[in-house]
Amino acid sequence: MSSAIQRDLYGSKTLKNLASILNMINTSENKIEEIIKLDELPTFSDNEPNNTLEVFSWDYTNILYQAGDEWIIDPRCKTCGEAMFHCTHEN
Numbered sequence: 618m619s620s621a622i623q624r625d626l627y628g629s630k631t632l633k634n635l636a637s638i639l640n641m642i643n644t645s646e647n648k649i650e651e652i653i654k655l656d657e658l659p660t661f662s663d664n665e666p667n668n669t670l671e672v673f674s675w676d677y678t679n680i681l682y683q684a685g686d687e688w689i690i691d692p693r694c695k696t697c698g699e700a701m702f703h704c705t706h707e708n
């Protein structure tokens with residue numbers, strides 16, 4: 618991967634920006650985890666979800682997860698702040 622993409626990726630200013638860069642990375646030859654360190658992606662708020670399993674980044678209202686080769690931004694639960702797929706309480 619070019620250092621320009623790497624610099625853009627780690628210098629992302631918003632979750633949306635990060636997701637779009639991740640979605641542009643060509644993963645036809647390598648798995649994405651062989652190209653970038655997925656556990657070192659930037660995050661965009663200090664209210665870290667309690668459960669970060671499968672959650673790669675977040676801001677105050679959304680989380681970022683991966684489905685196949687696609688990076689998807691999904692709203693956090695308004696009550697508990699967790700990813701919807703980790704929310705366990707009854708609404």
Ligand SMILES: [Zn+2]
Pocket residue numbers: 694695696697698699704705706
């Ligand atoms: Zn919840």
